[in-house]
Structure formats: C-alpha cells, structure tokens
Amino acid sequence: MFHKILIANRGEIALRIIRACKELGIKTVAVHSDVDSESLHVKLADQSVCIGSAPSAKSYLNIKAILSAAEITDADAIHPGYGFLSENAEFAEICEKCGITFIGPSAESMRLMGDKISARRTVTEAGVPILPGTKDNVATVEDAVKIAEEIGFPVIIKATAGGGGRGMKVVYSQVHLPNAFAAARTEAEAGFGNPDVYIEKFCENPRHVEIQILADKHGNVIHLGERDCSIQRRHQKLIEEAPCPVLSEDLRQKMGACSVAAAKKVGYDSVGTMEFLLDKNNNFFFMEMNTRVQVEHPVTEMVTGVDVIKEQIRSAAGEPLRYTQDDIKISGHAIECRINAEDPVKFTPFPGKITAYHTPGGLGVRVDSFVYDQYTVLQHYDSMIAKLIVHANTREEAIKRMDRALDEYIIEGIKTTIPFHKRIMNNKDFIDSNVDTGFLERE
C-alpha cells in the first residue's frame, strides 16, 4: 500500500480523498494555489504545498509544480480527483516516468476512451450497442451530407476529442448540415486542438444513465449498478440518483454486463463510468466512458456500501478487488443535489463570503463539502461548494428526506442552488420520475 498520496485537486473531492486515505492509514499531501490556503482540504491534509497562483493553468494544471511537490514531500502516488489533470494521459505517463503511481487507469486506456471514435469502435467490439453513425472522422462536407442521408435526420455532430457535451451540433435537416458541419469542425479545433468530428443518429429526449465500474490490475472487473443523471442544465449535472427509477432488473443486468465487457476489452484497471443514453423504448446506447472518479459517485456508495475511492486507491496499489459481482446488492435509494454558489434562477456564479453556515444531519444524510462559516467562495474555480446526499429505503422517502435536509441547510452571505433543488423535490414530474435530459430546459 502507498505510504503517502499527493492530491492534485481542490474542493470537496480533495477532502473526500483525504478521508479515504486517513481510513487506509496513508499520509496525505494537499496542493493549493496561493488564494486557496483557507480551503479545508489544506487544513485537513498532513502536509500542504503551494504550487502557484490562482489561475488553474498556473497551479492545479501545473504539471511541473505538482511533480516537484510530490518529490519534495516524498509522495509515492498522486490522486487527480475529477476535472483538472484527471483525464490527461500525458500527465499519467509523466507520473509513472517519475516513479510516482497515477491513481487512475493506464495512459493507454485513457487515450483509447478519450478519442470518441476509437471508444465507439472498442465498445462495439465488446458487443455494446451504439447509435448508428460513422466509424471514422468525417473530413468533408460531401461525406457529411452522404452519411447524414444514410443515417436519417435528426443527426448529431460531435467532436472526436470532445466529451461532456461540448462542441455538439444537432441537425434536423439537410439544408442546415453544411453550416453545422463547418461550425462543429471550427469549434472542435478551437476547443480541443483537433477538428475531427463524427456523426451519429440523434436520440431525442433520452435519459442519461451511467454504470459505475470497478476494476483491478488482476483482470477483475465488476459494476456497481447505475446512476440516473437526467437532471442537467447545459451539460452540467445538478441532481443524480441511484438506482435509475425506470430501469428493470433485466436491463440493469444487460447494461452492467455490457459495461464490464467493454472495460475488459480495454484492459481497464481502475474506477470508471460508462455513460449511456436510454431512449423512450428502453433501448440503451453507449455515449462515452469517463476514465476518472465522478462527482456523483456518492449515490452509488450509499446504495452499495462500497467506498469507491478506497477501492480505487487499493486497486492502484495492486490489491485485488475485495468484492465479486455477487457481493454487490443495491439497497434503498440515494439522491444527490449539487449545491452551487450560483443565482438559483439564472445559474450565474455568486462567489463571496459565507456569513452563516449550518449543515443538515439526521439519518441518511451526508454532506460532502469543503466550506465552513466565514469561508470566502472564490470566483476562480468551479461554483460547486457542496454535495448533499440522502439515502432512504424508497425513492419517495429519499425525496422527502432531501426536501427536509434542504430546509435545514443554512448558507448565508451568498446565493446557492438550494431553492432550485427545493422546487425540483416538489415537482410532480420529478416525483413521478417523468423526466429526461430536456426536463430543465422545458420547465
């Protein structure tokens, strides 16, 4: 097992990783930017190192500074959390060259899944369903027109190097294709440094359902069931739950088996997530794989009892999984609300000083956060300041529990998304599970 882990991240996930390390008896090193020294992750780690100035490019994305911090503190592994360097294959490679374990999958699996065309090809070879679409980069508008005609409208143009919804274009008819195609390529080049795009059949009003994967360096792969993340706004998830309220046990088994097969195909050996679209007729299609731990992992932890971060660390240290698929039982229902320092109507950032703070408690309530009374929420970083997670026996009870926990949560001095979540917990369509990824846009 590792002796000391450096956490190359900030905020709640840095704290979440520190908690796992403490329970595993591993020393921790926090890194932080010069404006971030008051963050709880800095206070709770065994050691901390300032690695640069406020802009992420100078600190949390500064590979040289992070590796220097690991060297001087004698850390033997780096946990990248999510965002920042977590899906940077080059960073993973540099860590390994420096003799430091990158807590995540191999650079090779990250590249294979990071390229969305190669991901489509790879999962298809493992028998996973994908939407009809191109097998290769679509280079010319003539090709695009021909392919779209074959697939049938509507189609969606996606960046090969993209992901998470950025740089996509939905096209409903042939007349709009040339402009959309040109715009997609330009945006892909500007956003990801690679103009390659591919075309897929557009699936209208799907649910977003994803499967949590756990894998080790001994070829063992299991899944921890699914999460429903359909409540999103502009590709930002706001509420996640487990299990998915509309998934049958049969479909859960099928999606789980597909996800395990795909992970085995790439020799995947860490935690990861297979994202699927679920259409109105309960057909599921692979969208993309996230090769990192995700923000919403706690809902899976609550319904399975598995500590995803501890398993990820153990796996990176070469230990075999402590669970077989048969050990995994889904129990009850969990919901997570992302509490962002934002205007709850306009969703614009609202940084500033927290002048009063009280967290909810009681049976089945969990708060993962890094803020406290008198803490100043910084404008430089992501606006998510806390995750409120509840667990109960049924979905109905979980919604009621979330509703009362939101009432207990007091955050003064800044605006937060708490009032937004209150509205959703009392929305008839949400209560009836009658939602899809277009729900918020329509409301």
Ligand code: MV4
């Ligand atoms: C799609 C799709 C419909 N059809 N692909 C959004 C995130 C990125 N992973 C891919 N996304 C989508 N891909 C096809 N062929 C609809 C979306 C999509 C979406 C997916 C999940 C959650 C919210 C979404 C909101 C808009 C579009």
